Amino acid sequence: MSVTGSILVVDDDPAICVVVGEALRRQGHKVKTASSIRERGALIDSFAPDVLITDVMLPDGDGLDGVADILERKPGLSVIVLSAQNTLNTAIRATEKGAFEYLPKPFDLNELARAVGDALGTGKVNESDGAEGALPHDGLPLVGRSPAMQEVYRTIARVLSNDLSILVLGESGTGKELVAEAIHVLGQRRTKPFVAINMAAIPRELIEAELFGYEKGAFTGASVRTAGKFEQAQGGTLFLDEIGDMPMEAQTRLLRVLQSGEVTTVGGSKPVRVNVRIIAATNKDLPRLIEENKFRQDLYYRLNVVPISLPALRERREDVILLARHFLDRAAQEGLPRKSLSDDAAQLLMAYHWPGNVRELQNLMQRLAVLSRENVIAADVLRNSLPLDMVPADYAAPADQLGQAVREWAKRQLGIGLGQPNRNLHDDLLAVIEPILFQETLASVDGNQIRAAGLLGINRNTLRKKLTDYGLDPLQLRIAD
Numbered sequence: 029m030s031v032t033g034s035i036l037v038v039d040d041d042p043a044i045c046v047v048v049g050e051a052l053r054r055q056g057h058k059v060k061t062a063s064s065i066r067e068r069g070a071l072i073d074s075f076a077p078d079v080l081i082t083d084v085m086l087p088d089g090d091g092l093d094g095v096a097d098i099l100e101r102k103p104g105l106s107v108i109v110l111s112a113q114n115t116l117n118t119a120i121r122a123t124e125k126g127a128f129e130y131l132p133k134p135f136d137l138n139e140l141a142r143a144v145g146d147a148l149g150t151g152k153v154n155e156s157d158g159a160e161g162a163l164p165h166d167g168l169p170l171v172g173r174s175p176a177m178q179e180v181y182r183t184i185a186r187v188l189s190n191d192l193s194i195l196v197l198g199e200s201g202t203g204k205e206l207v208a209e210a211i212h213v214l215g216q217r218r219t220k221p222f223v224a225i226n227m228a229a230i231p232r233e234l235i236e237a238e239l240f241g242y243e244k245g246a247f248t249g250a251s252v253r254t255a256g257k258f259e260q261a262q263g264g265t266l267f268l269d270e271i272g273d274m275p276m277e278a279q280t281r282l283l284r285v286l287q288s289g290e291v292t293t294v295g296g297s298k299p300v301r302v303n304v305r306i307i308a309a310t311n312k313d314l315p316r317l318i319e320e321n322k323f324r325q326d327l328y329y330r331l332n333v334v335p336i337s338l339p340a341l342r343e344r345r346e347d348v349i350l351l352a353r354h355f356l357d358r359a360a361q362e363g364l365p366r367k368s369l370s371d372d373a374a375q376l377l378m379a380y381h382w383p384g385n386v387r388e389l390q391n392l393m394q395r396l397a398v399l400s401r402e403n404v405i406a407a408d409v410l411r412n413s414l415p416l417d418m419v420p421a422d423y424a425a426p427a428d429q430l431g432q433a434v435r436e437w438a439k440r441q442l443g444i445g446l447g448q449p450n451r452n453l454h455d456d457l458l459a460v461i462e463p464i465l466f467q468e469t470l471a472s473v474d475g476n477q478i479r480a481a482g483l484l485g486i487n488r489n490t491l492r493k494k495l496t497d498y499g500l501d502p503l504q505l506r507i508a509d
C-alpha cells in the first residue's frame with residue numbers, strides 16, 4: 029500500500045490547485061492549497077504538511093525565496109518545486125534551496141504523484157548539502173526547454189555538489205562539452221582549471237604523454253619535463269572527450285590512475301597525487317566496443333557513474349527555434365547585423381533533420397547573419413543553405429498547406445451540396461478548424477484560458493462559450509499553469 033500524508037499545494041492558478049488537489053486527495057492524501065507566499069507561510073505552521081508543492085512565480089514574490097528558511101524550521105518537510113520557467117537556472121536554484129524534486133511545467137499528474145510518493149516513502153533527501161555560496165547563474169550557456177533537456181538540467185543540478193564521475197553521451201554537436209563545462213563552472217571546482225583533451229584529435233602514440241606528462245629525455249624530442257593534463261587540471265575538472273577512441277594501453281593506464289589517484293609521467297618513477305573530477309564523453313556505443321574488446325569494461329564502470337544522455341536535435345525539435353533565435357541574438361551581440369526568422373523559415377528549420385545537431389544549427393545561423401540580405405530570413409534563402417537531400421521532399425510552408433486543404437474541402441462540400449441553396453458552409457468550416465486551434469493554443473499555455481484568449485485575440489467569455497459549444501472540457505486539455 030502506498031504511503032499517504034498531508035500535502036500543501038501552492039499555486040496562484042486556481043485550476044492547478046483544483047486539479048492537483050483532487051488528484052492527490054483521490055490517492056488518500058490530506059491536501060490544502062494556497063495561492064501566495066504569505067498564505068503558504070501561515071499554512072506551513074497551522075497545517076504542518078509532510079510535502080510542500082510550490083510554484084515559483086507567485087503574486088507576492090519568488091516561490092523559491094524562503095524555501096531554505098522553511099526547511100531550516102521544518103527539516104522533515106519535502107519540497108517539490110513546479111516551474112514554467114524550465115531553465116537550467118531554475119533546476120539548479122530549486123536543488124540548491126534543498127528541494128526534493130523539481131518538475132517543469134507542463135507536468136504530468138502521474139509524475140507529480142510519483143514524486144509525492146517518493147518524498148513520503150523515502151523521507152527527505154536534501155540534495156543541497158555542500159552546494160554553498162552564490163553560483164554564477166547568469167549567462168548560463170545551455171539553451172533548450174524540451175523534456176529531454178529538463179532531464180539533463182535535473183541531473184546536472186544533482187551532480188554539482190559531489191565529485192561523481194560523469195559520462196556524457198550523444199551524437200556529435202549535441203552539446204556534450206558544453207554540459208561538461210556547465211558542471212565545472214557551476215560546481216564546487218569552478219575556481220580551479222577545466223582541462224579538455226580529445227582522444228580522437230591526438231596521435232595514438234602521444235595520448236599517454238599528453239594525459240600523464242613526460243620526463244626530460246623520455247622520448248625523442250622530450251627536451252623538458254612536461255606536466256600532463258591530469259596535473260594541469262589539479263583541483264579542477266578533466267574532460268576526456270571521445271573516450272571511445274582511446275587506445276587500449278592508455279585505457280589500462282587511465283584506469284590505474286583513477287583507482288590510485290596518482291599519476292606517473294612517461295619515463296618517470298615518482299607518482300604525483302592528483303585530485304580531479306572526471307567527465308568523459310563519447311558518441312560511440314561503448315557497450316558494443318566492450319563486446320568487440322576495444323574498450324575495457326572495468327574502465328566503463330568507473331567512468332559511467334552518472335550518465336547524461338543528450339538527445340539528437342531532431343529528437344527535440346521544440347528546441348530548434350529557441351536555439352536558432354539564441355544564435356541570431358548572439359551574432360547580433362557580436363556586431364553582426366540583427367536578423368530574425370520568418371514563420372515559414374522557422375517551420376523549415378523544424379522540419380530539417382539536423383545531422384550535425386546544435387553545432388550545425390549554430391554555424392547556419394552565423395552564416396545567415398552574415399549572408400542574408402534581408403533582415404527577416406525567408407524560407408527560400410534558408411532552403412538554399414541546407415543540403416537539398418535533407419529537406420523533406422513533401423515540405424510545403426504550413427500556410428500554403430492549410431490554404432490548399434481549405435480549397436479542397438470547399439470544392440468537395442460545394443460538389444456535395446449542389447442543388448441545395450442553403451448550407452452553413454462557413455459554420456461547418458469553423459467547426460472543423462476552431463476546436464483544433466483552441467486545443468493547440470490552450471495546450472501551449474498549459475490550459476490557461478486568459479492567456480489562450482489573449483493569443484487568439486478573442487474575449488475570454490467567447491472562448492469559454494465556444495469550448496462548451498464544441499464539447500471541449502478545458503480541464504482535460506492540459507494541466508494549467
Ligand SMILES: Nc1ncnc2c1ncn2[C@@H]1O[C@H](COP(=O)(O)OP(=O)(O)OP(=O)(O)O)[C@@H](O)[C@H]1O
Nearest residue numbers: 169170171172199200201202203204205206386387
Ligand atoms: N543546448 C545548447 N545551448 C546552446 N548552445 C549549444 C547547446 N548545445 C550545443 N551548443 C553549441 O553547439 C556547439 C557544439 O557543442 P559541443 O561542442 O558541446 O558538442 P559535442 O557534443 O561536444 O560535439 P563533439 O562530439 O563533436 O565534440 C558548441 O558551440 C556549443 O556551444
